[in-house]
Amino acid sequence: MANGLDDVVAAETVLSDVDGLGGRLTIRGHSLPELAGRWRYPQVARLLLDGFFDDLPGDAELAEAIGRARVEVFQRLQPTLSTLAALDVYSGMRAGIALLPDGGTLADALRLIAAPAVLTPALLRAKRGDKAVAPDKGADHAADMLRMLSGKADSPDLARALDTYLVTVCDHGLNASTFATRVVASTQAGLTSAILAGLGALKGPLHGGAPGPVIEMLDAIEASGDAAGWLRDEIVHGERIMGFGHRIYRVRDPRADVLKAVVRQLGGKGGTGRRLAFAEEVEQAALEVLRVAKPQRSIQTNVEFYTALLLEAAGFPAEAFSNVFAAGRIAGWIAHAREQQTTGRLIRPQSRYVGPVPDLVA
Incomplete structure (x- = not known):
């Protein structure tokens, strides 16, 4: 038996391949250097989601739709910010995401992509006593995240750097949080439920907390x-x-x-x-x-x-680093959830019992 499921193939995927010996990461047929710094995050999100939503629009239209989703998420969750801010910033973000609709449509997916980018700056500002800054639906996704954090337009270089980071961490094989997402998605639960599983796994210090x-x-x-x-x-x-x-x-x-x-x-x-x-x-x-x-x-x-x-x-405190990681990884989680639901089956591995055996009565 493989301890920790090492070397066990649990899924077939078109999304990413991690070559641990060669030090290479492939995302839907593209090497990481091809994407990072060259493609914007909404473009990579579209690359990951392609084939999993019948109504997925083109690059420009998807970027605009993600901008509108940021505005919608802010409007939905603004009344809860003071309550969410009483939690640590990661738990507050997770709790806010749990309030979103739990469906399987593209609109549900875009709200989930928008949510960490909106909630993280809002919660950090609330914790220091500042008013949350509303999203700009026409802004670049990473640049808007920084603007909502600082309250002003940040350096284009910083925005580009954050965008490159979001692209770099968008997907990475069948890691713990992605596997957790796929397990829940395999039950045909909604996307929000699947993403919450990924967020729960990411919170552990052995995965996303370093x-x-x-x-x-x-x-x-x-x-x-x-x-x-x-x-x-x-x-x-x-x-x-x-x-x-x-x-x-x-x-x-x-x-x-x-x-x-x-x-x-x-x-x-x-x-x-x-x-x-x-x-x-x-x-x-x-x-x-x-x-x-x-x-x-x-x-x-x-x-x-x-x-x-x-x-x-970029101005994020250390306690929010996992939030920003989630803002990048969430498009990959959604793609894995949809791939599991459309091409896989219920994930139900076997276990080996090693406990005491009761005496059998003849």
């Missing part, structure tokens, strides 16, 4: 003044080095290179210049420390390391 601790790690290392010493001490005490290692990749995570390039392109915007230089020093120290401490394993930089720098530069 970019925030990368910031804490960088701050702690900077305060210590000794990157290698700090990292060695963490390993000695059995702690995980945040932003390094991946369940699938045995080489460098290709998403890390994409996001590192994006952070470099930002120059000094959002305070990234000095932060990036320091992070690169920490990255090199960590790779060397891990090589010496765990020579039997190839532990490389993963997507979380440069995600942390990018989202910090």
